[in-house]
Amino acid sequence: MVGFYEYAYQYAMHYIPKEEQPEFLWWFSKDNLKTLLKNQASLTQHYHSYPNAQNHQYFETKVVKVSEDEKSCHVLMGFRYIDDIIEKERAAQKRLQDALDETKRSNETISTIAKSYSSIYQLDLVEDTYERISGSEIIPKTGCASKRMYEVCEQEVAPEYRNIVHQFVDIKTLASRLDKEDDILAEYRMADGNWHKLRYIVRKRDANGKALQAIATIRIISETKRKELNLFFEAEQAKREAKTKTRFLQNMSHDMRTPLNGISGMLHMADQNPDDLGLQKSTRNKIHQSLNYLISLVNDVLDMNDLESDHFTEEEADFDVTKLLGNINIEAQQLAQDKNIQPELFMKR
Template structure:
């Protein structure tokens, strides 16, 4: 009778020990699960949706979803196990704007993604989708392998909205295009300036050469000599003013241009202009009259 009682006590104690061991194991499992949850939350902090995927097993588990995300619209439940390849194809056919996602299905194929992650820490793919409930359209999909020494190829696949980044890049691109356009316009203006300037410089130089030739012919005629010398001088002054304009152009480009207002005799200015062109006009049989 006593032996039976002792056996029962021992049996009860053994069962209690088993229960305690089971509870300890359960607590360890819960602690590990909680640690993994915090780990996933830290990895997925910027994502509107994230999945734990096993590429070898072709499975996918939702570990995060915002209420406005595409996976929420599809009523995928957190913790529910889905087929990875089917979800990728469904996403491509339902949400993804095809023009923005060349090679989407090929890159997210299980085998191709596993091969890529063998040599890289992560895989990043930008694309556009139909607007979700929050109006977000542009996303960066990032696949990160969890354990590089694990043959299961478990990854975190997260989707981060990048609408703000895309808008900033678009604005920066527009600013660069505008700056390029202004630079091209400035280059064309400079080319036109130098073309016109080279033509303008030839005019007083031709006048100087022409009146110098006339001076050699009619040098003994005092009246003509004085006239030609005066015109050579005025043409030289005009040529000098053109060269000064070239220097002013350089100052303008360097931001060192200063406006210099001076009093000018308009009649003398007009006469000097006529002197510059008079010789060329006479060579072409054109008579100029200064009023």
């Protein structure tokens, strides 16, 4: 008569994969079964075999102790295939593993996004509570949202921005402000000089569309704000320079019109008195002065253009102050002469 262990051995050699044979034989050994049955009335074990004629390869063994005395121990042993059960378990395990993998990917995504923010909070607008998702560990993990935001505003926000921030973080009005918006934001300066951007994003709404939960993200934008302010100042500087240039051109146009008018008037006077040699000489001298003054104005315009194009070179040049002031007063001299007034130029030393 073949013993049970011998039968189990032969079964294992023919039907159990080689790498699983040691465990199979150990579990079905007499000593192991007797040890296990000392503290329990029945045992259950699953094992894997090569597929049989019905393509079954997963089985369950159940061992129930029937009787036991000093000399013997009798058990009842049953077998059944459990491929359908194993398949369901594997499907459930796969779903669970997929869910765990998805959660892991989501957490990794959240962690990556969180690096762009100094703090992220989840707010319950109904209960007025918050949960810190990321940010300084000094801040409690959970607490009263309105109280926490009030404290941060009073302690850390620059005084000139506190009133604005208090209104923006007001939990009592936040839901209504998010009625028609999925997110709202505010920028403000902190007491330490850094600029922050606070954004509220709706996370959950009720059936009527009222915001129930929101995500609050805080990002430090000091560098962005600095660039923005620099661009603003550069734009203002460009406006000032444009106004200065316009004013310069307007003045220059007026200054150029003056000697041109003087030249025109003196030529007219000379044409009316062709026989007056003294007048002709005086007129030509004044015309030359006006032309020289006009040339100097044109040179100033060219110098201004060179200065803007970085081609300007500083030079030291001697000049006659009396002549310069005389040229400046050409228009006044012409107007005075037309009214029979004799102008005089006084130099105060």
